[in-house]
Amino acid sequence: MGKLIDGKQIAKDLRAAVAVQTEKLATQGITPGLAVILVGDDPASEIYVRNKERAAGKVGVNAQTIKYPADASEAEVLAKIAELNADDSVDAILVQSPVPSQIDEHKVQEAIDPRKDVDGFHPENIGRLYANREGYYPVANTPRGIMTMLHHEGVDVAGKHVVVIGRSILVGRPMAALLQGANATVSLLHRYTPASLTELLVSEADVVIVATGVAGLIKGSELKAGAVVIDVGINRLEDGSLVGDVDFASAEPVASLITPVPGGVGPMTIATLLQTTVELAAQHHGVALEDPWQTI
Ligand SMILES: Nc1nc(=O)c2c([nH]1)NC[C@@H]1CN(c3ccc(C(=O)N[C@@H](CCC(=O)O)C(=O)O)cc3)C=[N+]21
Numbered sequence: 001m002g003k004l005i006d007g008k009q010i011a012k013d014l015r016a017a018v019a020v021q022t023e024k025l026a027t028q029g030i031t032p033g034l035a036v037i038l039v040g041d042d043p044a045s046e047i048y049v050r051n052k053e054r055a056a057g058k059v060g061v062n063a064q065t066i067k068y069p070a071d072a073s074e075a076e077v078l079a080k081i082a083e084l085n086a087d088d089s090v091d092a093i094l095v096q097s098p099v100p101s102q103i104d105e106h107k108v109q110e111a112i113d114p115r116k117d118v119d120g121f122h123p124e125n126i127g128r129l130y131a132n133r134e135g136y137y138p139v140a141n142t143p144r145g146i147m148t149m150l151h152h153e154g155v156d157v158a159g160k161h162v163v164v165i166g167r168s169i170l171v172g173r174p175m176a177a178l179l180q181g182a183n184a185t186v187s188l189l190h191r192y193t194p195a196s197l198t199e200l201l202v203s204e205a206d207v208v209i210v211a212t213g214v215a216g217l218i219k220g221s222e223l224k225a226g227a228v229v230i231d232v233g234i235n236r237l238e239d240g241s242l243v244g245d246v247d248f249a250s251a252e253p254v255a256s257l258i259t260p261v262p263g264g265v266g267p268m269t270i271a272t273l274l275q276t277t278v279e280l281a282a283q284h285h286g287v288a289l290e291d292p293w294q295t296i
Pocket residue numbers: 047048051094095096097098119141142234242261262263264265266267269270
């Protein structure tokens with residue numbers, strides 16, 4: 001029987017650890033500042049933004065959300081980023097993805113000062129991650145949160161075969177890089193991977209991380225007995241309920257550890273975003289924090 005990985009609880013512990021750090025920074029007159037840019041009125045994005053704002057306030061992070069209508073121009077958004085780059089009270093900048101089609105997302109990502117790049121999407125930070133550089137730099141928060149979860153559950157990926165399904169810049173690619181840095185053997189699969197190869201690799205996986213946006217893509221019968229299953233999917237069904245990319249009912253009895261949706265990866269993403277914000281603030285002010293990679 002699979003044991004649930006309680007992402008909600010781990011995220012709560014991580015936020016408590018982040019709050020201890022912000023208290024220390026506060027004694028030096030530093031309040032970490034996070035600016036979130038949201039373009040358009042996608043209801044799901046608004047929920048994430050609201051969750052972030054609520055969580056930020058509770059751990060002593062000063063979060064502001066800058067909202068633009070769906071028809072905002074690229075120039076407007078780039079001008080705001082330039083202003084935030086120059087604003088000393090802002091330590092971390094996040095542009096909610098996706099942006100409307102008239103805005104070049106790559107241009108936006110490259111406009112953010114790499115030292116304020118809380119998503120780790122700037123090519124400079126992606127390059128550091130791929131080169132497995134030492135030292136502190138921001139890394140995408142969903143994969144980083146998953147590494148924290150695995151660590152928390154005592155799962156050491158060194159020497160393990162980890163299958164990552166989905167190759168997005170938000171999750172799959174940085175996930176693979178982090179796992180490789182932790183000495184895992186990584187298979188990075190995607191929509192063009194032949195089904196027979198997917199079947200073979202998934203059946204040989206010690207850890208399976210699914211981030212495709214396809215509800216119920218992976219079923220229990222495809223997994224190796226005792227596999228660790230991490231579900232990054234957030235799919236809203238017609239009845240309004242949320243499900244992941246893993247068919248939980250069939251996977252849970254086969255897995256040794258499995259994340260639920262909701263209450264798994266999602267809350268970890270938000271807690272890790274706050275962790276990264278506080279680290280960027282400390283770096284910005286030249287203050288050393290204890291062990292920025294393993295807060296818990
Ligand atoms: N630049 C950028 N960075 C991101 O990290 C980013 C983004 N854009 N765009 C959208 C995706 C999605 N994402 C989520 C974060 C938290 C939950 C979350 O809190 N989920 C909860 C509750 C979900 C609910 O009930 O609506 C859960 O899974 O338990 C979900 C999704 C961050 N993303």
